[in-house]
Every structure is written in C-alpha cells, then in structure tokens.
Amino acid sequence: MPIVVKNLTHVYMPGTPFESVALRDVNWKVEDGEFWGLIGHTGSGKSTLIQHLNGLLKPTSGEVIVDGVNLSDRGVNLREIRQKVGLVFQYPEHQLFEETVEKDVAFGPRNLGLPEDEIARRVKEAIELVGLKYDEIKDRSPFELSGGQMRRVAIAGVLAMKPKVLILDEPTVGLDPRGRDEILGQIVEFRKKQNMTVILVSHSMEDIAKLVDKIAVMHKGRMVDSGTPKQIFKNYEALASMGLDIPQVTHLMIKLKNRGKDVATDVMTVEEAEAEVLKAARRKGHA
Amino acid sequence: MAAEILAEGVCYQYSRSSQMALKDVNLRIGKGEFVAIIGPNGSGKSTLAKLFNGLFVPTKGRVTVDGLDTRDRENVWKIRQKAGMVFQNPDNQIVATVVEEDVAFGPENLGVPPEEIRRRVDEALEIVELKDYAQKPPHQLSGGQKQRVAIAGILAMRPEYIIMDEPTAMLDPVGRKEVINTVKRLNREEGKTIVLITHFMEEAVQADRIIVMSEGRVLMEGSPREIFSKVDELKTIGLDVPQVTELAHRLKGRGLAVRSDVLTIDEMVECLCPLL
Ligand SMILES: Nc1ncnc2c1ncn2[C@@H]1O[C@H](COP(=O)(O)OP(=O)(O)OP(=O)(O)O)[C@@H](O)[C@H]1O
Numbered sequence: 001m002p003i004v005v006k007n008l009t010h011v012y013m014p015g016t017p018f019e020s021v022a023l024r025d026v027n028w029k030v031e032d033g034e035f036w037g038l039i040g041h042t043g044s045g046k047s048t049l050i051q052h053l054n055g056l057l058k059p060t061s062g063e064v065i066v067d068g069v070n071l072s073d074r075g076v077n078l079r080e081i082r083q084k085v086g087l088v089f090q091y092p093e094h095q096l097f098e099e100t101v102e103k104d105v106a107f108g109p110r111n112l113g114l115p116e117d118e119i120a121r122r123v124k125e126a127i128e129l130v131g132l133k134y135d136e137i138k139d140r141s142p143f144e145l146s147g148g149q150m151r152r153v154a155i156a157g158v159l160a161m162k163p164k165v166l167i168l169d170e171p172t173v174g175l176d177p178r179g180r181d182e183i184l185g186q187i188v189e190f191r192k193k194q195n196m197t198v199i200l201v202s203h204s205m206e207d208i209a210k211l212v213d214k215i216a217v218m219h220k221g222r223m224v225d226s227g228t229p230k231q232i233f234k235n236y237e238a239l240a241s242m243g244l245d246i247p248q249v250t251h252l253m254i255k256l257k258n259r260g261k262d263v264a265t266d267v268m269t270v271e272e273a274e275a276e277v278l279k280a281a282r283r284k285g286h287a
Numbered sequence: 288m289a290a291e292i293l294a295e296g297v298c299y300q301y302s303r304s305s306q307m308a309l310k311d312v313n314l315r316i317g318k319g320e321f322v323a324i325i326g327p328n329g330s331g332k333s334t335l336a337k338l339f340n341g342l343f344v345p346t347k348g349r350v351t352v353d354g355l356d357t358r359d360r361e362n363v364w365k366i367r368q369k370a371g372m373v374f375q376n377p378d379n380q381i382v383a384t385v386v387e388e389d390v391a392f393g394p395e396n397l398g399v400p401p402e403e404i405r406r407r408v409d410e411a412l413e414i415v416e417l418k419d420y421a422q423k424p425p426h427q428l429s430g431g432q433k434q435r436v437a438i439a440g441i442l443a444m445r446p447e448y449i450i451m452d453e454p455t456a457m458l459d460p461v462g463r464k465e466v467i468n469t470v471k472r473l474n475r476e477e478g479k480t481i482v483l484i485t486h487f488m489e490e491a492v493q494a495d496r497i498i499v500m501s502e503g504r505v506l507m508e509g510s511p512r513e514i515f516s517k518v519d520e521l522k523t524i525g526l527d528v529p530q531v532t533e534l535a536h537r538l539k540g541r542g543l544a545v546r547s548d549v550l551t552i553d554e555m556v557e558c559l560c561p562l563l
Pocket residue numbers: 012013020021022040041042043044045046047048049090426427428429430431432457459
C-alpha cells in the first residue's frame with residue numbers, strides 16, 4: 001500500500017494569533033516495503049507530517065493518499081486506515097492508558113476483533129520483541145515504569161497490531177544503547193517477516209545510516225531533499241546548516257581525507273570504517 | 288559545611304513496588320564538578336536524580352545537599368533553591384500557559400526581582416533559540432521545542448547544582464551540541480555543578496567524571512577515559528561507547544597500533560594519521 005503525499009500544507013490554528021505554518025507544499029511518495037528515515041531539525045514538521053499519514057491531522061491543503069484512498073474524501077473509514085498504518089507517538093505516555101501493561105498492549109489487537117487466543121499470543125510476542133520480560137511486567141501499571149520501559153510498551157502496542165505500514169516517531173528516545181539496537185533490530189526482522197513499510201523519524205544519524213534505504217530531509221516545513229543515505233550524508237555542510245549531522249565515523253573519514261589520506265568518505269558504519277582504515281593501513285604496510 | 292551532594296547508604300523503594308529501585312548507593316558530587324550518569328533503562332538514574340534534589344527521600348540511608356539532610360522537611364525549600372532539575376519528560380514539567388511564563392516560574396518562586404527575571408528569561412530563551420516562541424502556549428510546540436523550554440527554565444533559575452535528566456533526548460544533533468556547550472560554559476565560567484543523565488555516550492565523554500549505574504547500584508565510577516576503555520564491560524550491561532572509541536577498539540583487535548582509549552574524532556585522526 002503506497003502512500004502518496006501531494007502538495008501538502010498544514011497550518012496550525014489558522015486565523016488566530018498563534019497561527020503557524022508547519023508544512024509547506026510537501027510532496028512525497030512511499031512505495032510498498034520501503035524503509036524511510038525522516039530527519040530534520042526540531043520543529044521542522046516531522047511529527048506533523050507523519051500524523052497526516054493515518055488521518056490524525058487533516059491537510060490544510062493538498063492530499064494524502066493511502067493505498068489509493070484519499071484520506072480527505074467523505075466517508076473514509078479512518079479506523080480501517082489506522083489499523084493498516086500504525087503510529088508510535090513521540091511521547092509514549094500519550095499512547096498508554098490501560099491499568100496494566102498486558103491490557104495496554106492488547107488494546108489494539110482487541111480492537112481489530114481478533115479471537116482471544118490470537119490476542120494473547122500477539123501480546124506476549126510483542127512484549128518480548130521489545131525486550132521486556134512478559135511475566136515480570138504484564139501486570140504492572142504502564143505509568144509506574146522507567147522512561148525507557150514505557151517507550152517499549154508503547155512500541156509493543158503498535159507491533160501487536162501487525163500494521164502494513166509502521167511509523168515510529170523517535171522510537172529510541174530514552175532507550176539505552178542496547179535497547180536501541182535491539183528494538184531497531186527487531187523492527188528490521190519484523191519488517192522482513194511482515195513485508196512491512198517502515199518510516200522512522202529520528203535524530204540519530206547513526207541509526208538512520210545503519211538502517212534505512214532512503215532519507216527524506218525536512219527543513220522549516222519543507223521537504224528539501226531525499227535520497228539514499230550515501231547521497232544525503234555526502235553533503236555535510238548543508239546538513240549542519242539545517243541542525244543535522246553525519247555519523248561520527250563519516251566525519252572521521254572526511255577529516256582523514258582532508259589530511260591527505262587515501263580513504264573513502266562515504267563510510268557510514270563502524271564496520272565500514274574498520275574495513276576502510278584497514279585497507280588504507282595495509283597499503284602503507286601497517287597492517 | 289561541605290559544598291557537595293552526598294548520598295550515603297541510600298536505598299529507595301517505590302511505594303507500590305516489591306523491589307528496591309536503589310540499593311546501597313554511596314556517591315559524592317563535589318561543588319563545581321561536571322558529572323555524567325549513564326546506565327541501562329530502569330537502572331535507577333531518574334530515581335537517584337530525584338533523591339538529589341529532595342523530591343524523594345531515601346527509604347534507607349541519607350542524602351545531604353551542602354550538609355542539609357533531605358529528610359528534614361525544614362530543609363526542602365533551601366535544597367530546591369540549590370539543586371534544580373530538568374525532568375526526563377518535559378511534558379510533565381510545563382506549568383504555565385505561555386512559554387515565557389513557564390521559564391519565569393522558577394525564578395519567581397525563588398523571589399528574584401521582576402527586572403532580573405525579565406533579563407534571565409530573555410537570556411535563557413535566547414540560548415535555547417526560542418525567542419520567537421516566547422508568547423506561544425507550550426503545548427503547541429514540537430517535542431524538541433518543549434524540551435528546550437524545560438532547559439530554559441533551569442537556566443533562568445541558576446541553581447548551584449543543575450541536575451538534568453536526559454535533557455537532549457529529543458533535540459536535533461546541532462541543538463544537542465549547543466545544550467552541552469551551554470552546560471559546559473555554566474560549569475567552567477560560573478562554577479555551576481552539573482549532573483547530566485544521558486544515553487548519548489558522546490555527551491558523557493565531555494564530563495569530568497562518569498558514574499555508571501546498573502540494577503540500582505553504582506557499578507563503576509571514573510574519568511571518561513577510564514570508563515570508556517572498558518568497552519566489553521559496558522556492552523555486557525547494555526551500554527555502548529562512542530563510534531570512534533568502538534572503531535579504535537576493533538582496529539586494535541585487528542592488530543593495528545592504535546590507542547584503545549580514543550574518545551573524540553580529533554583524537555582518532557591524530558592516532559590514525561601516522562598509519563595511513
Ligand atoms: N498543536 C500545535 N499547535 C500549533 N503549532 C504546533 C502544534 N504542534 C506543532 N506545532 C508547530 O509546528 C511546527 C512543526 O512541529 P512538529 O511537531 O511537526 O516538528 P518536529 O519536526 O516533529 O520537531 P521535533 O523534532 O522537535 O519533534 C513547530 O514550529 C511547532 O511549534
């Protein structure tokens with residue numbers, strides 16, 4: 001189910017003193033099964049954009065078309081859309097409301113009208129996918145957890161619905177490094193199994209570089225660039241001027257190159273950097 | 288009277304919990320230090336921070352701030368003036384309906400004169416780049432903008448001890464660097480004591496000292512170089528090291544003559560240049 005965004009503009013509180021244009025003429029196409037990273041400075045419009053993709057926000061002008069359905073059309077069944085397009089919010093607390101973790105994660109699948117045994121299976125699976133111990137956590141209140149634990153529960157709730165499109169708004173905020181890697185790794189696996197489309201909003205250039213096929217860059221409400229990570233991270237100065245960055249190892253390679261060393265600068269992960277440095281060191285007889 | 292935050296034999300148990308969130312924690316944060324606290328989810332970092340400014344009192348043991356015992360209710364007011372905190376979730380921290388009033392709330396409570404408050408609020412909003420948003424309702428801001436409001440709030444309060452619980456979690460990379468630079472400046476130039484809780488190892492690297500929490504206990508303490516040279520131990524408990532530190536560690540493992548305690552990109556450049 002492709003998602004097409006056409007000339008999308010969103011104005012918050014139009015006609016009031018608080019009017020603010022959050023999106024300006026955004027055009028974007030997300031094909032089936034793609035893995036997108038959405039980056040941009042604080043306030044650039046990322047959360048606003050993705051909340052349009054499941055009809056939580058309505059365009060001021062322009063269109064959002066999900067699987068051929070224009071979300072602004074009369075009589076669109078938004079409930080159905082939200083079952084296909086799962087969204088994990090930037091603030092997980094906004095998404096938690098049941099009295100136990102188990103009930104909270106079961107809420108979505110129950111709404112899908114699944115049989116109880118299927119719900120139970122999915123709930124357990126999802127809680128374990130996000131690295132929590134089912135038996136230890138299932139009866140606890142989601143509001144009496146640490147920040148990182150809460151976020152995991154919020155992610156589990158959406159995974160349990162097995163959406164076709166999974167949108168994650170800064171899902172790794174507050175997670176410890178292992179939790180970050182594990183959850184992102186699980187999402188990669190889950191995506192393969194379910195053949196899911198994923199859109200990941202993140203400020204972590206390292207995570208983005210490691211995972212996604214394509215990056216879209218937001219700046220002051222506009223989508224100013226899109227392309228593969230290698231294409232996007234080539235342009236360090238432009239990114240920095242928009243509040244963004246490149247992975248540490250990419251930075252390292254550029255600095256080595258500037259010192260006259262013969263290394264490639266399109267390196268984005270520690271593994272790639274290791275291989276590249278070893279290659280260069282061998283040429284000099286140092287390894 | 289010692290200028291320090293001292294935790295002695297501190298245990299903490301949440302009322303509806305069967306487990307101890309903190310177990311026999313002994314720590315000293317000296318005045319003027321810049322300390323980073325790292326540790327896996329649920330290891331007790333936020334709980335510890337709330338004990339440091341008297342929001343929680345220990346179930347066992349004691350916490351003193353400049354010699355004032357947090358269990359003594361008469362001290363609460365003085366302790367809050369000395370130790371200010373930015374909470375993990377800025378959403379729970381916003382109290383006013385307009386950004387600049389929210390930032391002014393702390394200093395108002397401290398009885399700072401109005402002209403001085405005005406000056407501090409303007410300056411704080413300038414630092415976090417929210418001048419244009421001064422009149423906006425905070426709930427209409429993006430996630431990162433709210434976090435900036437919370438940071439501006441503590442900057443305007445200017446407490447002796449600045450305790451920040453994941454203050455940069457939702458900021459873009461440049462915003463993150465700016466906040467850390469501001470914190471470092473407050474530490475170096477104004478002698479403020481900084482306690483920074485973070486999951487970003489690149490930020491922890493910049494502190495004078497790192498405390499590593501694990502399962503409610505202090506697992507390690509030391510300089511960034513000492514702590515991050517323990518790559519394998521950190522990974523065992525679910526933590527990480529900066530990308531360049533990891534790279535150095537791997538290259539060393541592959542027989543390349545590099546230091547394994549590299550912390551920054553520039554150090555790594557110096558280290559590699561003779562070899563390439
Ligand atoms: N409910 C709202 N009412 C009015 N303005 C809003 C509202 N939510 C967001 N805005 C404004 O719209 C702009 C875009 O916000 P958005 O939340 O989409 O940014 P973002 O890219 O997700 O930022 P962040 O990285 O900080 O989460 C910001 O300038 C913000 O102040």
